[in-house]
Amino acid sequence: MKFQAEIDIMPLKALLDPQGKAVSGSMKNLGLPEITNVRIGKHISLEIEADTKELATAKVDEACKKLLANQIMESYKFELVVLG
């Protein structure tokens, strides 16, 4: 079966996010002061071929740990949907 994974990788809450802070500041200048607490991370979509959803979950988790996320600075979460 083929699955599509949608992964969000965000800077840990305990860490400063300078890019997000800069964007929060820009919102004021753009006339959108209602917007605060901007945090910016990565969104990754990928396709994975696996026999079961459990196997696909394990593989995506391995990919996140080994390559996609830096667990010292980032947290990740993902969702899998069956394709086709």
Place this chain on the structure above:
Amino acid sequence: MKFQAEIDIMPLKALLDPQGKAVSGSMKNLGLPEITNVRIGKHISLEIEADTKELATAKVDEACKKLLANQIMESYKFELVVLG
């Protein structure tokens, strides 16, 4: 009311995504050849104060168009949830 917006900004499907291509290649070297079609974009979370969900949606849409997404190269979508 306070809302939390979760925004995904992805490179348009018609465009090459060199970062995603590079990661797809790395998956093979990592022993995860099942993973293909990696595309990498941004995930942005922010908080917004607005009277109604419709107003919040309009403001977040304006923020995406004006600052967060480059509509020539990227598409965006977002979800709003009520906070607290």
